[in-house]
Amino acid sequence: MSRLFNGLALLAVTLPTTLSAQTVCADRGDLVNNLTNRYGEAFAGGGLQSEEQIVEVWFSEEKGTWTVLMTRADGKSCIMASGTNWHDPGEVDLPKGIPG
Template sequence: MPCLKSLAVAAAFLPTVLHAQVNCASRDLVVDKLAVKYGEAFAGGGLQNTQHIFEVWMSEEKGTWTILMTRADGMTCVMASGTNWRGGDPSVKTPAGIPG
């Protein structure tokens, strides 16, 4: 019975693994789709470590945003996306207790 339990646990995670694979492609393909289909442009980003670059793409006109992670092998994955983008204002002070 332990084997069946392990199989059931693995099957529960299968959709997540398949979903993650679908959201990755070459960087050129992902960036082109963001620009053409959603009107998004690079808004900023940085290195997480020597293996991952994170970027935020957004469209002020449509209000959409996308967070990308590009791996060292050149594959880019969509980590999150949404609507109602709201830009920050550097002149606004961060509330006490929240890192700024």
């Protein structure tokens, strides 16, 4: 089961969001371990999405990867989006017309 989970998490974190047809969910601790140990990602911030859900953003400064987790009150987290080319605020030149 762990090997299957690791493979699914790897797939979810490495595929562009537009290609990912399924959301990967698991215990928050397992997902966080994979994000920190396999991908070098660290917690960047987050907030309440509802009374029962928290949205978290994780990223790797070294690798430029990022992941958005949605964590439920029951301790399960789901990878909602992931990608590459993470940039800190102020490092991104937004196209004209997009507020920055």
